[in-house]
Amino acid sequence: MLDIRNLTKQYGGLTAVDHVSTVFERGAINAIIGPNGAGKTTFFNLVAGAAAPTSGEIRFEGKNIAGMAPDAIARAGIARTFQTTMLFEESTVLDNLIVGHRLRTGSRLWDVLLHTPRHKRDEAACRDKAAEMLDFVGLSAIGNHMIADTSQEQRKRIAFALALATEPKLVLLDEPAGGVNPGETDGLVALIHKMVEHDITVCLIEHKMDMIMSIADRIVVLDHGAKIADGSPGEVRNDPAVIEAYLGAEHAQA
Numbered sequence: 001m002l003d004i005r006n007l008t009k010q011y012g013g014l015t016a017v018d019h020v021s022t023v024f025e026r027g028a029i030n031a032i033i034g035p036n037g038a039g040k041t042t043f044f045n046l047v048a049g050a051a052a053p054t055s056g057e058i059r060f061e062g063k064n065i066a067g068m069a070p071d072a073i074a075r076a077g078i079a080r081t082f083q084t085t086m087l088f089e090e091s092t093v094l095d096n097l098i099v100g101h102r103l104r105t106g107s108r109l110w111d112v113l114l115h116t117p118r119h120k121r122d123e124a125a126c127r128d129k130a131a132e133m134l135d136f137v138g139l140s141a142i143g144n145h146m147i148a149d150t151s152q153e154q155r156k157r158i159a160f161a162l163a164l165a166t167e168p169k170l171v172l173l174d175e176p177a178g179g180v181n182p183g184e185t186d187g188l189v190a191l192i193h194k195m196v197e198h199d200i201t202v203c204l205i206e207h208k209m210d211m212i213m214s215i216a217d218r219i220v221v222l223d224h225g226a227k228i229a230d231g232s233p234g235e236v237r238n239d240p241a242v243i244e245a246y247l248g249a250e251h252a253q254a
């Protein structure tokens with residue numbers, strides 16, 4: 001589904017992503033791991049169009065999307081979440097989802113100002129989609145709550161809902177369980193499995209090693225921008241280069 005070839009991003013003299021090649025299969029849960037500064041976020045930015053590669057190809061369903069604008073990549077079927085999602089604190093959960101979805105639909109300014117039939121149709125469609133996504137992520141009961149009153153775990157679910165509203169084929173999740181407790185992490189893991197059941201391919205960045213090892217089908221390990229390992233959790237866990245670069249560092253801290 002996603003075929004990355006020799007992907008490279010340089011910032012001045014620094015190579016943030018260094019000739020990375022890998023393939024993400026449809027229906028799999030893929031993970032990108034690596035120590036701080038390894039290039040994980042930059043990799044996501046390149047795939048989502050937030051940054052243009054210095055060189056290399058990103059083939060999504062056969063088409064090279066490298067360097068395309070984020071909205072064109074979103075339309076092609078790739079959505080992402082961020083480590084922290086900017087939400088309107090004094091609005092309800094449902095309104096945040098409606099606004100988030102409206103930003104991605106076709107109404108132009110004059111449609112909104114003149115209340116054209118197109119705008120009314122879009123408005124109804126956004127409301128329906130927001131309610132559907134809220135249900136999907138298990139938050140229907142808190143649709144009328146203010147964002148300011150929601151927990152970190154609920155915000156993660158809202159971020160998922162915003163991404164899923166664009167009906168992606170591939171979703172990039174940036175630290176989906178960051179800042180939530182172990183019990184809540186289990187619930188988010190179940191939700192990620194539910195996405196896969198609905199034919200959404202997942203790629204995630206996560207620092208929680210236990211979660212990665214239990215959820216991922218494939219793990220790509222980056223270190224100083226370069227891919228140092230690529231395989232199943234078992235393969236990666238036993239790879240000396242990974243132990244040296246990443247797991248070793250974790251153990252040293254423990």
Ligand SMILES: Nc1ncnc2c1ncn2[C@@H]1O[C@H](COP(=O)(O)OP(=O)(O)OP(=O)(O)O)[C@@H](O)[C@H]1O
Pocket residue numbers: 011014015016034035036037038039040041042043
């Ligand atoms: N816009 C930028 N301009 C200059 N350097 C950048 C930019 N974005 C990232 N970098 C550098 O590229 C390298 C990779 O950073 P990146 O954020 O992709 O790593 P990461 O693996 O996501 O790290 P973390 O786990 O800490 O989030 C770092 O050395 C970082 O300082």
